[in-house]
Amino acid sequence: MKITQGTFSFLPDLTDEQITKQIQYCIDNDWAVGIEFTNDPHPRNTYWEMWDLPMFDIRDAAGILYELNACRKVYGDNHYIRLSAFDNTHGWESIKLSFIVNRPKVEDPGFRLVRQEVDGRSIRYTTQAYSTDKPSSERYRD
Amino acid sequence: MGKPKNKDRYKKGGVMAYKDMGYWQPDYEPKPTDLIAMFRITPQDGVDSIEAAAAVAGESSTATWTICWTDRLTANDKYQAKAYRVDPVPNSPGEFFSYIAYDIDLFEPGSIANLTASIIGNVFGFKPLKALRLEDMYFPVAYVKTFAGPPTGIVVERERLDKFGRPLLGATVKPKLGLSGRSYGRVVYEGLKGGLDFTKDDENINSQPFMHWRERFLYVMEAVNRAQAMSGEIKGHYLNVTAATMEDMYERAEFAKSLGSTIVMIDLVIGYTAIQSMSKWCRDNDMILHLHRAGHSTYTRLRSHGVSFRVICKWMRLAGVDHIHAGTVVGKLEGDPRTTAGYYDILREDFVPMKLENGVFFDQHWASLNKVMPVASGGIHAGQMHQLITLLGEDVVLQFGGGTIGHPSGIEAGATANRVALEAMIFARNEGRDLMAEGPEILKNAAKFCTPLKTALELWKDVTFNYTSTDAPDFVPSSTPS
Numbered sequence: 001m002k003i004t005q006g007t008f009s010f011l012p013d014l015t016d017e018q019i020t021k022q023i024q025y026c027i028d029n030d031w032a033v034g035i036e037f038t039n040d041p042h043p044r045n046t047y048w049e050m051w052d053l054p055m056f057d058i059r060d061a062a063g064i065l066y067e068l069n070a071c072r073k074v075y076g077d078n079h080y081i082r083l084s085a086f087d088n089t090h091g092w093e094s095i096k097l098s099f100i101v102n103r104p105k106v107e108d109p110g111f112r113l114v115r116q117e118v119d120g121r122s123i124r125y126t127t128q129a130y131s132t133d134k135p136s137s138e139r140y141r142d
Numbered sequence: 143m144g145k146p147k148n149k150d151r152y153k154k155g156g157v158m159a160y161k162d163m164g165y166w167q168p169d170y171e172p173k174p175t176d177l178i179a180m181f182r183i184t185p186q187d188g189v190d191s192i193e194a195a196a197a198v199a200g201e202s203s204t205a206t207w208t209i210c211w212t213d214r215l216t217a218n219d220k221y222q223a224k225a226y227r228v229d230p231v232p233n234s235p236g237e238f239f240s241y242i243a244y245d246i247d248l249f250e251p252g253s254i255a256n257l258t259a260s261i262i263g264n265v266f267g268f269k270p271l272k273a274l275r276l277e278d279m280y281f282p283v284a285y286v287k288t289f290a291g292p293p294t295g296i297v298v299e300r301e302r303l304d305k306f307g308r309p310l311l312g313a314t315v316k317p318k319l320g321l322s323g324r325s326y327g328r329v330v331y332e333g334l335k336g337g338l339d340f341t342k343d344d345e346n347i348n349s350q351p352f353m354h355w356r357e358r359f360l361y362v363m364e365a366v367n368r369a370q371a372m373s374g375e376i377k378g379h380y381l382n383v384t385a386a387t388m389e390d391m392y393e394r395a396e397f398a399k400s401l402g403s404t405i406v407m408i409d410l411v412i413g414y415t416a417i418q419s420m421s422k423w424c425r426d427n428d429m430i431l432h433l434h435r436a437g438h439s440t441y442t443r444l445r446s447h448g449v450s451f452r453v454i455c456k457w458m459r460l461a462g463v464d465h466i467h468a469g470t471v472v473g474k475l476e477g478d479p480r481t482t483a484g485y486y487d488i489l490r491e492d493f494v495p496m497k498l499e500n501g502v503f504f505d506q507h508w509a510s511l512n513k514v515m516p517v518a519s520g521g522i523h524a525g526q527m528h529q530l531i532t533l534l535g536e537d538v539v540l541q542f543g544g545g546t547i548g549h550p551s552g553i554e555a556g557a558t559a560n561r562v563a564l565e566a567m568i569f570a571r572n573e574g575r576d577l578m579a580e581g582p583e584i585l586k587n588a589a590k591f592c593t594p595l596k597t598a599l600e601l602w603k604d605v606t607f608n609y610t611s612t613d614a615p616d617f618v619p620s621s622t623p624s
Contacts, residue, residue: 001372001374002372002416003373003374003375004374004375005304005374005375007306007307007308007568008565009565009567009571010337010558010562010565010567010592011562011565011566011569011588012591018569018573021572021573021574022573025572025574026571041372041375042375043304043370043375043376044304044376046304050517057534064186084306085307090296090492091492091510091513092297092395093297093299094300094301094306095300095301095306095307096306096307097306097307097572098304098306099307108374110371110372110374111370111371111372111374112371113367113370113371121360121365122360122400122401122461123360123363123401124402125363125367125401125402127367127370127371129374141284
């Protein structure tokens, strides 16, 4: 299945040229772009691993793309990678744009919905990623 | 000062002009802690506009129709509201804008019910006036800080939902009435699975013979959780907890929480106190609060009488709701573009400057009070995406009810069409493209890889709602010489 987290997951996978334009938009707005990766796609997994710090001082889209490609080389085959742009102005101080730029090479097995029947007809729902059934080092591999 | 000099007025009793009782003070300079109300006054024929303004000031503060010696037991000057400015309304003979200042001590901290009981409590039926409209209000920071405001706010809502950089996408379940709980949940599931972030109960979905509220909540949450597992995204459904009593509303909200809902919904008709109670409950329970403005047009729509919706927006930001329906401009419901822009600013900005051409009469500091997410709903479709994003920005929920559920290939297809149109348009905007000029082209290109969008664009290409607005601003921006 295709996980549709992030701002542009309903569009076809982005080319490097398209990614560069979106990075430029973030830089023009004075946002810091960060690269994050994970092999745990649970929708409430907030803290993906950081590929170094958010790039507060890199004001050049090509430089950020360079870092992204370095991250892809290491994690691209079996991780999700996203770019998140952080706006530190008062009143926001949070993410302004966040989109997936890399998906694991193997198809995502998706999520299991666990229903625990409780009182009456009430149900407690739990979502589990099939990929996280395996230890981290074995996920998204054939 | 225009204070009454004649002490004898208390001895005589009887009726005296309001303007002579201290309610008209043309030299008054509002204190930094005063609240200010701006009314549009239409006096009866033969009634002086200044006397009418003074009467409104009097009747919304200390006065009654005759003089009471007991005023002299109080620091009456302080408690009197002061009309200090009356201007004729441009291009509207017989109508006047009048500014009235109120001392902050006239109001209980943190209570919309108390505020409104004063400001709109008595005066709207006052005989010497043909009509009266509360156009705008200014709240000093000292007063704003007595309110907790929206329980979640735009930023935290986005963080909780993990959705950034684009409008949120929703749809109201249709038909509004008659579906069983099981059928209702089907609509929710298809819509959310297709790409919506939220689905919504309509204002009049409560607990009727065709669907008990518990049935709805149970099936809806099954649908929400299924759609979450099918997409890997956080999803939600505004469960309407509006009911006859507070006890019923709390019971429904608790049930929504026990099932894992991220959001509950109320209708404006439950009243200001009930709204503040639910806001408090949401703050205590990590819940987003959606407000449907059911009933507002009975008093917001006409320009001469009632309460402007911009005032309702301010009251609701203070009362503390996270979402409020605030107009679409292009859809089927009332909404002048500039007036609507004024509402959106009031809901979303920390400082809102006076902007007469948008109907905003005061600078307003919100002192970091959480922001309210406006909701655009009613008669909008994917083909208008470039207009919607240009007019409304990205911190808004776009709700396509008919535009999702009415899609000929099904609800899921309708939802996907809207989501693709939305993402393609934001993507293009970020690339620096001119949406108003290139919008239709951008949609056409996106439709090449999304058949449901192609179908939607063809089906609804001629649907527009062009009617003259009944609530346009009185001030037109003067064109700058080129």
